[in-house]
Amino acid sequence: MDGGLTQSPEGRAMNETRAFDPATDPRAFRDTLGQFATGVTVVSCQTEKGPVAITANSFASLSLDPPLVLWSPARASARFAPFTETDRYAIHVLEQGQAEVGRRFAKDGWDFEHAEWHACPDRVPLLAGCLARFECRKVAVHEGGDHVIVVGEVLRATPGDGAPLIFAQGRYGGFTAQG
Numbered sequence: 718m719d720g721g722l723t724q725s726p727e728g729r730a731m732n733e734t735r736a737f738d739p740a741t742d743p744r745a746f747r748d749t750l751g752q753f754a755t756g757v758t759v760v761s762c763q764t765e766k767g768p769v770a771i772t773a774n775s776f777a778s779l780s781l782d783p784p785l786v787l788w789s790p791a792r793a794s795a796r797f798a799p800f801t802e803t804d805r806y807a808i809h810v811l812e813q814g815q816a817e818v819g820r821r822f823a824k825d826g827w828d829f830e831h832a833e834w835h836a837c838p839d840r841v842p843l844l845a846g847c848l849a850r851f852e853c854r855k856v857a858v859h860e861g862g863d864h865v866i867v868v869g870e871v872l873r874a875t876p877g878d879g880a881p882l883i884f885a886q887g888r889y890g891g892f893t894a895q896g
């Protein structure tokens with residue numbers, strides 16, 4: 718026997734004795750989920766109090782026809798209400814050089830001082846300098862435990878140039894293509 722170790726072809730060992738029940742250790746569950754690298758987005762919308770944004774890595778593409786994307790706001794977030802009540806919002810995929818934008822909107826969603834942005838005709842705040850932008854109309858909100866899943870129809874998609882900002886293991890980083 719191998720004493721609970723499984724070996725990948727590259728020789729990296731996974732110790733099976735480290736397996737745990739995520740219901741009993743949410744912190745360790747969060748860290749284990751962090752092994753999955755994602756891009757980083759900033760979701761923005763307009764409110765009566767002004768523009769609001771939030772850094773989110775729960776973004777995913779959902780459907781090509783119709784064009785649908787999703788993301789998941791946390792119920793506990795102070796910004797939950799505006800993002801689930803609004804019909805229009807924009808999702809910005811951050812470029813490698815925009816880690817500070819991600820940090821700032823994770824900390825404070827109401828401070829746009831540091832950002833370059835303008836409002837589109839339906840008043841949604843649009844950030845400049847991103848790798849991609851998806852202007853959305855909310856079509857569904859599904860239950861998802863302590864989060865909800867917001868599904869949006871993409872009304873307008875705008876590609877930018879550059880490399881994606883990556884988030885993994887609790888840290889921002891860059892993307893290196895292999896081959």
Ligand SMILES: Cc1cc2nc3c(=O)[nH]c(=O)nc-3n(C[C@H](O)[C@H](O)[C@H](O)COP(=O)(O)O)c2cc1C
Pocket residue numbers: 757771772773774775776788789790791793794795796797819822823824884
């Ligand atoms: C890389 C990264 C990804 C995040 N992804 C999400 C997300 O998908 N959904 C979410 O609700 N919050 C997400 N957050 C947390 C929010 O950006 C923000 O920090 C949190 O909502 C702060 O709490 P508040 O909204 O109560 O001020 C993420 C934070 C970081 C740094």
